[in-house]
Amino acid sequence: MAATVAIEERLVGADAPVYVIAEIGINHNGELDIAKQLVDVAADAGCDAVKFQKRTPSICVPLEQQQTRRETPWGEMSYLEYKERTEFGAEEYGALAEHSAQRGMQWFASPWDVPSVDFLEEMNAPVHKVASACLTDDELLVALAATGKPLIVSTGMSTMDEIDHAMSLLDPAKVILLHTTSTYPCPPEEVNLRTLDTLADRFDVPVGYSGHERGLQVSLAAVAMGACTLERHITLDRTMWGSDHAASLEPQGLAHLVRDVRIIESARGDGVKRVFPGEVEPRKRLRRV
Secondary structure (H helix, E strand, O other), X not given: OOOOEEEOOEEXXXXXXXXXXXXXEOOOOOOHHHHHHHHHHHHHHOOOEEEEEEOOHHHHOOHHHHOOEEEEOOEEEEHXXXXXXXXXXXXXXXXXXXXXXXXXXXXXXXXXXXXXXXXXXXXXXXXXXXXXXXXXXXXXXXXXXXXXXXXEEEOOOOOHHHHHHHHHOOOHHHEEEEEOOOOOOOOHHHOOOOHHHHHHHHHOOOEEEEEXXXXXHHHHXXXXXXXXXXXXXEOOOOOOOOOOHHHOEOHHHHHHHHHHHHHHHHHHOOOOOOOOHHHHHHHHHHOOO
16 A cells, blocks of 8 residues: 555554544534534544535535425425535634644545635645545546645545546545445445455555444454545434434444554554564463474
8 A cells, every 4th residue: 555645744544543534524414513512522432533524505406406395403495495504604614623623633524516625725624525426526626636635535436437537637645545335324245345455556545444334343344454544424313313314323333433443453563473472471381392
């Protein structure tokens, strides 16, 4: 796997600790207090960063869907009104950036349109995320590459040709690829963890895993296989209203995940065969020849 990529002072790569991202996304439901609680959940669990999603609804919501009526916790409204209601602006992101820093974590977001890239640049996000849904948006990729910031690029719902094209628009020295399957929730038979090696061999960049499955086993297996980054959606309660809560981890599950990630990365070692201190006495006692 390629050399590390720096996100501010934090190195991400094969020889660095696993960079654990708590994906808050839109699970804050447009409520700053919920978002701050989720930042606290991530910090208490020992995550390295929290991630949000940033959209300009008038651009991202297709015209034919904008006036579709939808039942929400705030009453019936158009889909466009709903997306605007749950979108954070500069005041909220400023508060979340400050709160994340106080809790010792980095923060960033996945912009879904070019104005959102400009917004996140103004907010001094240290890194940008390319959502799987945006991998084929050349205009967005060019705008992100122009920032000069490191990019975390998800590859769900994409062919290898599409990933090749996206990488041709980006600086590989600034890219961390994430293998993911964009099925929510994702069944084990669609995860295909061996793609971690495929991406690492093909692009020679750090490769991690973004999981949408239920439970912890698959994510932990990805770390055992060498994923340098791990991203999982988090929520206060999987039964909350909203589209992403059901495929998210609750606080206890996240804490268990990070605990086990740190054990696994310690157990992976460096691959050099040696006699460890704990083996010295058994070696003396048990070896006959």
